[in-house]
Amino acid sequence: MPNVTRADAVAAVRNPLAFIAARWTPTPRTVQRAALAALVMSVLIVVTGGAVRLTGSGLGCPTWPKCTDDSLTATSEMGLHGAIEFGNRMLTYVLCAAVGWAIIAARSEKPYRRGLTRLGWAQFWIVMSNAVLGGIVVLVGLNPYTVAAHFVATSALIAVATAMWQRTREGDAAPRPLVGKAVQQLVWVLVGASVLLILVGTVVTGAGPHAGDSSEVERMPLDWENVTKLHAVLAWIVVTLTFALWFVLKAVDAPKGPLNRTRDLFLILLGQGVIGYVQYFTDLPELLVGLHMFGSAVTWIAVLRVLLSLRERPEAELPDLPVQSYEATSASIAGPR
Numbered sequence: 001m002p003n004v005t006r007a008d009a010v011a012a013v014r015n016p017l018a019f020i021a022a023r024w025t026p027t028p029r030t031v032q033r034a035a036l037a038a039l040v041m042s043v044l045i046v047v048t049g050g051a052v053r054l055t056g057s058g059l060g061c062p063t064w065p066k067c068t069d070d071s072l073t074a075t076s077e078m079g080l081h082g083a084i085e086f087g088n089r090m091l092t093y094v095l096c097a098a099v100g101w102a103i104i105a106a107r108s109e110k111p112y113r114r115g116l117t118r119l120g121w122a123q124f125w126i127v128m129s130n131a132v133l134g135g136i137v138v139l140v141g142l143n144p145y146t147v148a149a150h151f152v153a154t155s156a157l158i159a160v161a162t163a164m165w166q167r168t169r170e171g172d173a174a175p176r177p178l179v180g181k182a183v184q185q186l187v188w189v190l191v192g193a194s195v196l197l198i199l200v201g202t203v204v205t206g207a208g209p210h211a212g213d214s215s216e217v218e219r220m221p222l223d224w225e226n227v228t229k230l231h232a233v234l235a236w237i238v239v240t241l242t243f244a245l246w247f248v249l250k251a252v253d254a255p256k257g258p259l260n261r262t263r264d265l266f267l268i269l270l271g272q273g274v275i276g277y278v279q280y281f282t283d284l285p286e287l288l289v290g291l292h293m294f295g296s297a298v299t300w301i302a303v304l305r306v307l308l309s310l311r312e313r314p315e316a317e318l319p320d321l322p323v324q325s326y327e328a329t330s331a332s333i334a335g336p337r
Helices: 006-014 018-024 030-055 077-107 114-139 144-167 183-205 223-251 256-281 286-308
Strands: none
Touching: 018 077, 018 183, 018 286, 030 077, 030 144, 030 286, 077 114, 077 286, 114 144, 144 183, 183 223, 183 286, 223 256, 223 286
16 A cells, blocks of 8 residues: 655645545446446435435424534434434435445546546536525425425435436447437437426416424415325326327337336336326325325436436547546545556
């Protein structure tokens, strides 16, 4: 193991990512697993956030960034609600660790992939901004509009995490389309309808009975059942578009990748639809509502995977490019790449 000099220590403090990248080269599988871990954690934070709302623990910690005015953590007097809310806050640190691991792995991969690293940093800034937004949600007493924005930001995080996970399994050459322009346009319509489905879903939450706390919480001044019916109509539009896409892909003899991703999305939508209808006709039991929130995240990932499957990115040819250099202040840092 090389000796770490004072110059090494200074370089590590000034640019720790470059210091690590100069000394470690992860395998492609390690980078893929790091990106997948960040994606899994972004879905898990949706599930635990739903648990906070469905158990009425949204104000279990009544302030932010502390749990109470006098305590950083939940106390025994605050009971189960305090423990659930504080546990969800602590899970944000686990999410940060997963995103940080993805950034480090991407930054250290050789050759250096700037686009992949940027996707990792994009996740970091979304997590930071959404943590602040989560604090605002608490400070304004679970205002439904801020709660909706909080969920939309998490959906954006899932989108970036999905893109990064996909990019870890691709090269850096220019993307080559696998289907025609008409099919691509149909998929973008599908993505747009899915985004609208998610947005209306947040309105269903904001107007529905699960306010997130046992106390009086403001709700969106809309008829909950009418909004729910609109949500169901949009879901059927997404299902129809997916079904149509599968037939179009079969008709044009598309590659297996887009076909398989479309089939997966269709099956997920069917399962999500069953859960949605059962929860509606059984007066919204908490367990099914939580399962539906998990299904929402999985559905969004499946939609994005369909979009990303429409092109391929082979390994870029780098015949004469120099090896990625790293800032170093001593021979031990500038050692073998």
